Amino acid sequence: METKCPIVYKDTPSAHAVRMELEVGRMVAQSFRSPGQFVHIKCGHSRLLRRPISVCTCQSDDPADLLTIVFEVRGEGTEWLARREVGESLDVLGLLGNGFQMDPKSRCLLVGGGIGVPPMLGCAQYANGNCDAVLGFRDTGHALLVKEFQAHCPTVAVATEDGSLGEKGFVTGPMEALLAAHSYDAVLCCGPKPMLKAAAALAKAHGVPCQVSLEERMACGVGACLGCAVQMADGTMKHVCKDGPIFDASEVDWNG
Ligand SMILES: Cc1cc2nc3c(=O)[nH]c(=O)nc-3n(C[C@H](O)[C@H](O)[C@H](O)COP(=O)(O)OP(=O)(O)OC[C@H]3O[C@@H](n4cnc5c(N)ncnc54)[C@H](O)[C@@H]3O)c2cc1C
Ligand code: FES
Structure with a gap:
């Protein structure tokens, strides 16, 4: 579904990120x-x-559905x-991909790293009050959406690489403590691949199923080219755009 979507709100949740709220017609209701x-x-x-930009949060609304994206500038497109600005319209195709397999009642540990944090807020909102979150950032200047997570999650642990906010180090520190203290139905993760790999290994060690959101460069976004093909652990190829972007961690070829 391709829609011209007006930007109705814009701000900067950190010095490095832009948040936009879009009116997306019936996109959320339909897909x-x-x-x-x-x-x-x-x-x-x-x-x-x-x-491709992850849906941060979205809701089916009247007269138009609202959807929030949060992104960092990487190159020409994101720049x-x-x-x-507010009032301009974007040409948006969506909603695409499979999403996390989760039930609003399930108790999950949400793990986000850097610009992988925004889609995890959608999970927190969806399972309001049932999920804990671990958020990892480079430093306090890159920290995003912490208050928004606190509104939906009983426990929100933050780790920064330089220790300028929360615990010093990577998400795996607070993850280890939470996995030891609580029983979770699943660990859901989005972030850089080394973080996903470490989080998946930790979840496996605690016997908790884990789903990860993979990032790959994309062209068509709907499974019609080979732009986003990735090799899986069983040797097959899958399209991140159509078969993913969410995969069971056990399916992923972590050494590829
Ligand atoms: C499913 C999915 C969801 C995403 N969600 C978000 C999000 O919520 N917020 C956000 O800020 N970004 C997100 N991204 C990443 C975003 O799509 C890229 O940053 C963007 O496409 C870069 O385009 P550009 O024209 O600005 O930069 P380019 O000029 O195209 O690239 C700049 C640099 O980034 C690298 N790069 C570009 N795209 C990717 C990619 N997909 N994976 C790895 N490296 C890449 C390039 O190799 C290059 O080094 C997501 C990507 C995917 C696949
Ligand atoms: S981007 Fe074309 S198949 Fe995924």
Whole structure:
């Protein structure tokens, strides 16, 4: 579903990130499956490809569904996107991908790293009050959405690499403590691949099922090219856009 979506709100939740709220017509009502899906946004008027951005939060609303994205500038596409202002419209394809397999009643440990944190807020909101969260950032200047998580999660642990906010180190420190203290139905993760790999290993050691959100460069976003193919542990290839972006951690080829 391709829709022209007005930007109705914009701010900067950290010095490095931009948050936009979009009116997306009936997109959420028609294609929401579960948190962890993404939208594919046309970034520019030239031949530039669309760019995939995770749904942070979304709701089915009247007169138009509302959807929030949070992103950092990486290159030409996200730089163009960051310059768009309230009142302008974006060409958005979505909602795409499978989303996390979760039940609103399930008790999950949500793990987000860096710009992988925003989609985990959608999970926290979906299972309001049932999930704990571990959020990892480079430093306090990159920290995002901590208050928003605190509104939905009984426990929110923060780790920064330089110790400027929360515990010093990586997400695996607070994860270890929470996995030892509580019984979770699943660990759900989004972030850089080394973080996903470490989180998946920790979840496995505690006997808890783990799902991860994989990032791959994308072209079509709907399974029609080979742009986002990744090799899985069993040797098969899967499309991150159509078969994912969420995969069971046991399916992933962590050494690929
Ligand atoms: C399913 C999915 C969800 C995403 N959600 C978010 C989000 O919520 N917020 C956010 O800020 N970003 C998100 N991203 C990453 C975002 O799509 C890229 O940062 C963006 O496409 C970069 O485009 P660009 O034109 O700005 O930079 P480019 O000029 O295209 O690239 C700049 C640099 O980033 C690298 N890069 C670009 N795209 C990717 C990618 N997909 N994976 C790894 N490296 C890449 C390039 O190799 C290059 O080094 C997501 C990606 C995927 C696949
Ligand atoms: S981006 Fe084309 S198949 Fe996934």
